[in-house]
Amino acid sequence: MSDSKNFRDATRLTTLGRDPAAYDGVVSLPVHRASTILFPTLADFEKSALAPTETGRTTYGLNGTPTTFAVETAVAELEGAHGACVVPSGLAAITATLLAVLKAGDHLLITDSAYGPGRRFSNHVLKRFGVEVDYYDPLIGGDIARLFKPNTKAILTESPGSYTFEIQDIPAIAAAAHQHGVLVLMDNTWATPLYFKPFAHGVDISIQAATKYMSGHSDLLAGTITFTKECEPLIRQTVRDLGISLAPDDCYLLLRGMRSMAVRLKHQEQVALALADWLAGRPEVKQVLHPARPDCAGHALWKRDFTGASGLFSIILHPIEKPALAAFLDHLTIFGMGFSWGGFESLIVPCDPRPIRTASAWTEPGQLIRISVGLEHIDDLKDDLAAGFARMAAAR
Numbered sequence: 001m002s003d004s005k006n007f008r009d010a011t012r013l014t015t016l017g018r019d020p021a022a023y024d025g026v027v028s029l030p031v032h033r034a035s036t037i038l039f040p041t042l043a044d045f046e047k048s049a050l051a052p053t054e055t056g057r058t059t060y061g062l063n064g065t066p067t068t069f070a071v072e073t074a075v076a077e078l079e080g081a082h083g084a085c086v087v088p089s090g091l092a093a094i095t096a097t098l099l100a101v102l103k104a105g106d107h108l109l110i111t112d113s114a115y116g117p118g119r120r121f122s123n124h125v126l127k128r129f130g131v132e133v134d135y136y137d138p139l140i141g142g143d144i145a146r147l148f149k150p151n152t153k154a155i156l157t158e159s160p161g162s163y164t165f166e167i168q169d170i171p172a173i174a175a176a177a178h179q180h181g182v183l184v185l186m187d188n189t190w191a192t193p194l195y196f197k198p199f200a201h202g203v204d205i206s207i208q209a210a211t212k213y214m215s216g217h218s219d220l221l222a223g224t225i226t227f228t229k230e231c232e233p234l235i236r237q238t239v240r241d242l243g244i245s246l247a248p249d250d251c252y253l254l255l256r257g258m259r260s261m262a263v264r265l266k267h268q269e270q271v272a273l274a275l276a277d278w279l280a281g282r283p284e285v286k287q288v289l290h291p292a293r294p295d296c297a298g299h300a301l302w303k304r305d306f307t308g309a310s311g312l313f314s315i316i317l318h319p320i321e322k323p324a325l326a327a328f329l330d331h332l333t334i335f336g337m338g339f340s341w342g343g344f345e346s347l348i349v350p351c352d353p354r355p356i357r358t359a360s361a362w363t364e365p366g367q368l369i370r371i372s373v374g375l376e377h378i379d380d381l382k383d384d385l386a387a388g389f390a391r392m393a394a395a396r
């Protein structure tokens, strides 16, 4: 399509990655399924072997098809990156990135609020291969420099944390990191490129679980890795070496989901904020953790660096017994209890950060509950939760 660089994000989402003129006027890009790619001549065959990480053309299905390249271009443009790789899950995006930038003897810093399975990978796999791993307080800001060692290679940030919602000072962390030649990696799943532009704030490599808002329909797993020009060879080579790629049908679904992303997120932002305000006034709720509310840790940074809030936030209940919690969560009719988030349907899960954290103690005894707002009407969501609170009171 026409060069969309001057359009606003909502408009770019409707144009990126499609080329009707090349496909008989068909609006959406077709799915190209392929393992074998044929070369017309020996010269073409030999040339392909010389450019194994070149993007935009394919030599073998594992290295992508036109459907893959369309999504990669769309994600890279939206995030303000030099390029992108799509992989089969958000966790794969985290693990491939860590494997790309680290080697034995290196030191990695990870935020204490990080996505759990990425933490597990670092503790199990990276340590086994000789990488030192330390955790840091998500509110550390530029003081992170005090944790640097001569072998510190990378920092894995995530802002906000997806259960506890501390916003990090990414520009301060990036400034400290770059003075010492340390790479800044960021999990940008919560804000998406619509509400936070990682590369404009000093990030070198951005990761997204496209499983969440980008695809938006709870029917596929996907991850994206976007990067600066300097980091491109590392990432492309490692993703290729690992033998992972996102299947063309899932690339298609991801790009399809992205078309409506700006509209979905706007609704989810408004409803989540209104629901958070309503919950803050409920007697059962001790605290609401939502970056757009002034009482959230790092709220001033959110105001400075972000252009919006997505639909995921947490509440802390005043201490209750397990049967009362079960009475609240069981029999909800709209909110489903299950992992993942960012889909069209609202979800709710209980969580206890206390045993997980090692660098910044989570001492709050009240039950933490995470809510992902979908596309439903706010009054129905309130009614569902209010009925849950009534069951909770009856079970006390």
Ligand SMILES: *Cc1c(COP(=O)(O)O)cnc(C)c1O
Pocket (backbone or CB within 6 Å): 088, 089, 090, 091, 092, 115, 158, 162, 187, 189, 190, 208, 209, 210, 211, 212, 221, 222, 223, 340
């Ligand atoms: C879900 C999630 C991931 C992992 O995504 P999957 O596609 O489920 O592997 C990574 N980071 C964050 C913040 C997530 O919420």
